[in-house]
Amino acid sequence: MAGDRDQAIATAIGRLASADNVPVRLEHVCRAGAAALGVAGVSLCTIGDLGLGEPVYATDAVSERAIELEITVGTGPGMQALRNGNVVMSADLDSSTSLHQWPALVPMLSALGVCAVFAFPLTAGEITVGVLELYRAGPGALPMAAMADGQLFADYAMALLLDSDYWRPGSDVEDVLAGTLPEQWRRVNLATCVIAAQLGIGATQAYQRLRAYAFTVDCQLRQVADAVLEGCIELTP
Structure with a gap:
C-alpha cells in the first residue's frame, strides 16, 4: 500500500513538471502536495547559514508570508521541526497549547487566515536540512492518510535536495532550486x-x-x- 501511495505521489509531481516542460523541482513537490493533501497552501524552506530557515518555495502569498513570519520571529511549528527533526502539528492555532508555545507568532498567522499548521522535517539520518509546512484555513487535524502522504512529499523533497540522480541523470542542485525564491x-x-x-x-x-x-x-x-x-x-x- 505504501508503495502504491509513493508511486501515486511521484506521478502527480512528475505530471506537474511535464506540464511546465521542465525537470522536476521543489515547487512541483509543494504544488502537488497542496492539491493532494487538501490544504490551503504549502511552503518549503531549507536551513540557512545562520541557523534558521530560508524560504525556497511557497504555493501562494499567504504561505510565503507565513513561513517568513516564522523565520522573522524565530519560532513556530516549522522552526521547531527544523530544530528537533520531528513532525510538529497544530490543528488549531487558537488553542491554549499553541498560544502558549508561540505567543508572538500565533496572532500574526491568525491575521493571515491560517488556522492550522503541520510541519514535516526534511531529514537525512540524524540531520535536518529543511521543512515542508502545510497550512489550513480552518482548524482540524489532518487525516492519518494525509499525515502519511505529507511525510512522503517531504521525503521526495529531501531526495531532490540530496540525490540529483533520483529524478534525472545530470541534474544538479541549481536545477532543483530553479524558479524559486x-x-x-x-x-x-x-x-x-x-x-x-x-x-x-x-x-x-x-x-x-x-x-x-x-x-x-x-x-x-x-x-x-x-x-x-x-x-x-x-x-x-
Whole structure:
C-alpha cells in the first residue's frame, strides 16, 4: 500500500513538471502536495547559514508570508521541526497549547487566515536540512492518510535536495532550486552582512537585529533588507 501511495505521489509531481516542460523541482513537490493533501497552501524552506530557515518555495502569498513570519520571529511549528527533526502539528492555532508555545507568532498567522499548521522535517539520518509546512484555513487535524502522504512529499523533497540522480541523470542542485525564491533571500543575507559591517558585530547578531527590526515595524523581512541595501535604513548600535 505504501508503495502504491509513493508511486501515486511521484506521478502527480512528475505530471506537474511535464506540464511546465521542465525537470522536476521543489515547487512541483509543494504544488502537488497542496492539491493532494487538501490544504490551503504549502511552503518549503531549507536551513540557512545562520541557523534558521530560508524560504525556497511557497504555493501562494499567504504561505510565503507565513513561513517568513516564522523565520522573522524565530519560532513556530516549522522552526521547531527544523530544530528537533520531528513532525510538529497544530490543528488549531487558537488553542491554549499553541498560544502558549508561540505567543508572538500565533496572532500574526491568525491575521493571515491560517488556522492550522503541520510541519514535516526534511531529514537525512540524524540531520535536518529543511521543512515542508502545510497550512489550513480552518482548524482540524489532518487525516492519518494525509499525515502519511505529507511525510512522503517531504521525503521526495529531501531526495531532490540530496540525490540529483533520483529524478534525472545530470541534474544538479541549481536545477532543483530553479524558479524559486532564493534570489530574494540572498538579499536578506547581503543586508545581514551590511549590518554586521556597520555595527561591527557578528553575522548571527546582525541577523537578529534585522529580524527584530522587521518584527518591530511589522514589515516583511525582505522589504527591510532592501531598505538596508538601498541606504534607507541604517541600524545603530
